[in-house]
Structures are given as C-alpha cells and as structure tokens.
C-alpha cells in the first residue's frame with residue numbers, strides 16, 4: 396500500500412482560522428484543499444508536513460458569482476466540476492470551463508479545487524516518482540538532491556507548470572486574492588508564476604489564495620482552451636493552449652492573447668501572437684503568424700511524456716486550431 | 724523518528740448506517756472503509772488517482788477514496804458498492820452488469836458501478852446518450868473488457884430505470 400506519511404489534521408473553519416493555524420505551525424504546516432495533488436505527492440514522500448491545515452471546511456469559499464459590471468468572482472474552494480458546469484462561465488468565459496473540464500477525470504474534478512489547481516506543484520519525470528525510485532537515481536535538485544537531471548548545467552529546476560486553468564486565467568487578465576498574516580494582496584496571474592520549477596509561485600508560506608477575480612470580458616470576446624495529452628482522460632497536459640480574441644462590430648481584432656502551458660516552469664504569454672492578431676480581421680495569414688509565434692516561444696525540455704520536437708510542433712498545431720475555433 | 728499523531732474518533736455515515744471509528748488522521752477513506760470498517764468491496768488499485776478502482780460516493784458524488792482523507796468524511800454520506808443494493812434487490816446497474824457480461828476479472832467493477840450509479844440516479848428517467856455515459860465513466864480504467872459491454876450495461880440499466888420512472 397502507498398500510505399500517507401503521518402501528520403495531524405487541523406480543520407480551518409474560516410480564513411482567519413486558516414491563517415492563524417498556518418502561523419502557529421510555521422514551516423511544519425501546509426494548507427490543503429482537496430489534496431488531489433498534495434496527497435499523491437505526499438504518498439511519494441515529496442512532502443512530509445507535520446500538520447495539514449484543511450481549507451475544505453471553509454464553506455463560504457465555495458461560490459461562483461458573475462455580475463455584468465464586476466465580472467467573475469470564484470471562491471478558491473470551488474471545484475473544477477462547479478466551474479466546468481457553471482452557466483455564466485460557459486457563456487462568458489468558455490475557455491475556463493473547457494480547461495476545468497479537461498483536468499484529469501470526472502471523480503478528480505468533483506474533488507479538485509481551483510485554488511489547488513492554480514498552485515498545483517510543477518511536474519517532472521524525475522520528480523513525480525516514489526522514494527525508492529528517486530533514491531536509486533540519487534535524487535535531483537527539486538527534492539533532496541543537488542543537480543537537475545533534465546538540464547545538468549542549469550542553476551535552477553526546470554520542472555513544468557501543468558495547471559490547465561493557469562494559462563486561461565492569464566489570458567483573461569484574472570488575479571488572485573491572497574490572504575496572509577500581514578493582510579490581503581491581489582496578484583495578477585500574469586505575475587503569479589515564476590520561471591523556476593522550485594519557487595514557482597508568488598505566494599509566501601502562511602498565505603492562501605481565497606478568491607479569484609476574472610474581469611468582465613470586453614464586448615466581442617471569444618476564447619478557447621485546447622489540451623494535448625497522451626490519453627483523453629486522466630493525463631496532465633503536455634501542451635495547453637489558451638486563446639482569447641476580442642473583435643469590434645466590424646470584425647476587427649482589438650485585443651488578443653495566446654498563453655501556452657506545460658512547456659516550461661511558468662505559462663508562456665506569447666506577445667508575438669497578440670501582435671500578429673491585433674488590427675487584423677483574423678484572416679488565415681494572421682492565424683498562421685500567431686501560431687508560428689507560439690511555436691517559437693515554446694521551449695519544452697525532456698521532462699514530460701512525448702518528445703521535445705513533437706510537443707513543440709503541437710504548440711503550433713494547437714494554437715492554430717484554438718484560434719481557428721474563435722476567429723469566426 | 725517522529726511520534727505518530729494520536730488516533731481520531733469519528734462518527735461517520737456509511738451506506739445509510741451510523742458508525743463510529745477510531746483511526747490515524749493520515750488514513751485515507753479507502754484505507755478506513757477497507758481496514759477499519761471491513762468493507763472490502765472498494766478496491767485499491769494505483770492509490771494515486773490514476774485508475775478509479777477506489778471510487779465511492781460522498782454525498783452522492785463520485786470521488787476517489789484513495790485521495791480523500793477519512794477525517795474529512797465526518798458528517799457526510801459515504802456510499803460504497805456494498806450500499807448499492809436495496810436489501811436483496813440489486814441496483815439496476817448491478818443486474819445489467821451481470822446480464823451483459825460487463826465484468827471479467829471484476830477488479831474495476833465496484834468503481835465502475837459507483838460512477839455509473841451516480842450518473843443513472845442523477846438522470847431522473849432521462850435517456851442518456853452514449854457519449855454522456857462514456858464521459859461519466861472516463862475516470863475508471865478497465866484492463867479486461869474493452870469498455871463496450873460496460874457502456875451497454877449502463878445503457879440497459881438507464882432504459883429500465885426510465886421505464887420504471889414512467890410507471
């Protein structure tokens with residue numbers, strides 16, 4: 396049996412209680428929402444916290460509110476199923492519903508939360524392995540070792556950000572509300588992820604994400620999320636493409652964003668794609684140019700399933716397909 | 724070596740009955756139903772969220788018991804495969820699985836039955852499409868059947884339940 400390492404469980408009934416419990420136990424504690432990422436990692440002894448602060452009992456953080464003026468507000472404890480099935484999200488932010496609905500399996504989406512999804516640990520073939528496997532190889536920089544097995548000369552870990560919702564939230568200009576011992580901050584998801592597989596998130600120990608705000612979409616906004624994975628269920632993305640365009644009533648593209656994930660430690664915002672699309676009527680040549688820019692920006696390394704050239708080429712294919720779907 | 728934290732005593736609702744149980748707070752719901760409650764119908768496969776063999780219902784919703792903490796099941800209604808039948812009468816999806824030959828080695832079957840029962844009970848007599856059935860079962864792996872018979876069995880049960888609900 397793969398058992399969890401021992402820990403004590405402290406349920407938090409409110410945000411204030413969660414912050415207090417995390418402060419009380421310091422670096423011995425970790426917050427947990429559904430645990431679908433954390434418990435799997437703990438079974439592999441990637442984390443062995445002495446105390447888990449359970450956020451699930453904070454009932455008021457499971458909500459989805461859409462308002463034509465303010466936009467979308469999502470409580471961090473909302474499940475991926477809640478998001479994939481929400482009518483307002485499906486209508487106004489279809490890429491977000493698609494991304495949430497593409498995570499793993501129905502059971503996992505019934506459990507996994509959006510707060511946990513945006514903080515999902517970075518992944519690597521040399522890291523997501525059990526203790527015996529990692530020990531036999533002599534570990535790696537992200538856990539218990541000192542060199543990176545993927546890029547031995549790299550000073551930092553290059554594990555992959557595999558969150559399906561992260562690129563979509565960046566494309567929509569969403570931000571996280573973070574509560575901590577020193578108060579509340581708001582961090583745009585565009586600034587939340589770092590190009591470092593170990594210190595991958597702009598969140599400090601003791602802080603938790605409590606809400607996600609997605610601005611009201613501009614008129615004429617359309618969006619899509621496409622995910623490449625080996626099996627169409629269960630698997631993490633090995634390429635994820637979020638695309639958003641906004642056109643005026645003459646079909647002129649006013650705003651565009653293409654964000655690629657699972658090819659680096661943070662989602663890649665493809666500025667060249669936005670440049671290629673804005674000011675056009677989203678004709679085929681503009682989509683080609685944008686897809687080419689996504690291809691150029693993606694620099695996958697050998698740390699997930701499938702080969703580097705295949706994943707890189709599929710970025711172009713999936714970017715083109717996602718844009719095609721929303722161009723007309 | 725760190726000392727294991729003390730056991731917790733929990734009141735749970737499992738298959739319609741109130742049970743009290745003491746266990747270590749780091750035990751999963753899968754471990755508690757199998758080892759502490761003796762309900763071995765729920766299977767452990769990968770124990771990492773990759774197979775669906777451990778699927779149970781919590782408040783009627785299919786979840787993976789290998790990645791659920793048992794302490795978080797307090798006050799919730801847990802249903803395992805042992806709780807599907809009504810007395811001697813099988814759930815329609817259990818009967819259909821037997822009739823269609825939807826189980827071979829049977830290891831995946833309890834997990835499939837739980838995903839299927841949640842889908843069927845939530846359908847309220849509506850006829851489900853084949854893609855809807857396949858999607859609801861997309862979190863359960865089977866190494867034997869090739870899935871065809873499983874999907875047929877769920878469709879058969881859906882038809883019968885729809886008939887029944889029409890009276």
Ligand SMILES: Cc1cc2nc3c(=O)[nH]c(=O)nc-3n(C[C@H](O)[C@H](O)[C@H](O)COP(=O)(O)OP(=O)(O)OC[C@H]3O[C@@H](n4cnc5c(N)ncnc54)[C@H](O)[C@@H]3O)c2cc1C
Nearest residue numbers: 428429430431432433499507508510511512514559604772
């Ligand atoms: C088989 C399998 C397949 C998967 N496939 C996918 C996939 O395809 N795509 C994908 O995106 N994910 C996938 N996942 C990962 C994970 O299940 C999901 O990302 C899920 O949404 C995580 O949510 P959670 O509530 O379970 O997070 P948890 O496991 O509770 O937490 C994950 C991390 O975030 C931290 N955390 C949790 N909540 C908060 C918060 N509110 N504020 C700050 N930190 C927090 C935890 O400390 C932990 O480090 C998969 C997991 C498994 C086991």
Ligand code: SF4
Nearest residue numbers: 519535543544552553
């Ligand atoms: S990218 Fe390198 S350091 Fe990071 S998990 Fe993989 S092998 Fe380890």
Ligand code: FES
Nearest residue numbers: 768769770775789
């Ligand atoms: S045993 Fe839970 S998913 Fe495999």
Ligand code: FES
Nearest residue numbers: 827828865866867
């Ligand atoms: S019947 Fe053997 S795994 Fe499904």
